[in-house]
Amino acid sequence: MKYLLLSFLLISAASAQTVLKITGEVSKPLHLQAADLKVMPYVEVKATDRDGQEHRYSGVPVIALLRKAGVTVGGQLRGENLVKYALVRAADGYEVLFALPELDPEFSARTIILAESVDGAALPAGTGPYRLVVPEEKKPARWIREVREIEIRFAK
Numbered sequence: 001m002k003y004l005l006l007s008f009l010l011i012s013a014a015s016a017q018t019v020l021k022i023t024g025e026v027s028k029p030l031h032l033q034a035a036d037l038k039v040m041p042y043v044e045v046k047a048t049d050r051d052g053q054e055h056r057y058s059g060v061p062v063i064a065l066l067r068k069a070g071v072t073v074g075g076q077l078r079g080e081n082l083v084k085y086a087l088v089r090a091a092d093g094y095e096v097l098f099a100l101p102e103l104d105p106e107f108s109a110r111t112i113i114l115a116e117s118v119d120g121a122a123l124p125a126g127t128g129p130y131r132l133v134v135p136e137e138k139k140p141a142r143w144i145r146e147v148r149e150i151e152i153r154f155a156k
């Protein structure tokens with residue numbers, strides 16, 4: 001009985017874990033759990049991986065995450081807000097940066113996603129649970145694996 005209770009507590013604690021933080025210049029800082037991401041809009045994009053093959057990735061468009069956190073996108077992406085950027089940080093300390101217009105469909109024709117699956121399967125350990133997929137980028141250096149945080153900052 002004691003062990004049953006203990007495993008129940010451990011399982012609840014594990015499933016309540018924050019998987020992604022959105023911090024910095026946002027009106028609503030977010031500590032999202034896997035279940036919060038599951039109910040967000042999902043899209044599928046085709047992109048060419050490092051192996052030179054096209055794959056189907058699915059996940060949440062980064063713009064949807066920014067809107068949820070109250071980042072100045074869409075009609076608010078003008079004036080001084082044009083010098084804000086998103087710094088994306090991974091479990092291994094790797095970081096990549098996007099200017100906000102790169103992530104906003106009013107500026108950019110490509111949809112950058114926080115992918116959670118490739119060709120219908122979950123991303124492998126060391127890559128997932130979430131990685132960015134940046135379609136039409138000639139090299140995948142910004143396809144950051146094991147994403148943990150998106151921090152919005154002012155470049156001044």
Ligand SMILES: Nc1nc2c(c(=O)[nH]1)N[C@H]1C(S)=C(S)[C@@H](COP(=O)(O)O)O[C@H]1N2
Pocket residue numbers: 050090091092094139140141142143144145146
């Ligand atoms: N977290 C994390 N993501 C990362 C890197 C890294 O070192 N750490 N390297 C990047 C670089 S330089 C490349 S080329 C691609 C390689 O993607 P792959 O692992 O799918 O081959 O991952 C990118 N994402």
Ligand SMILES: [Mo]
Pocket residue numbers: 140141
């Ligand atoms: Mo790379």
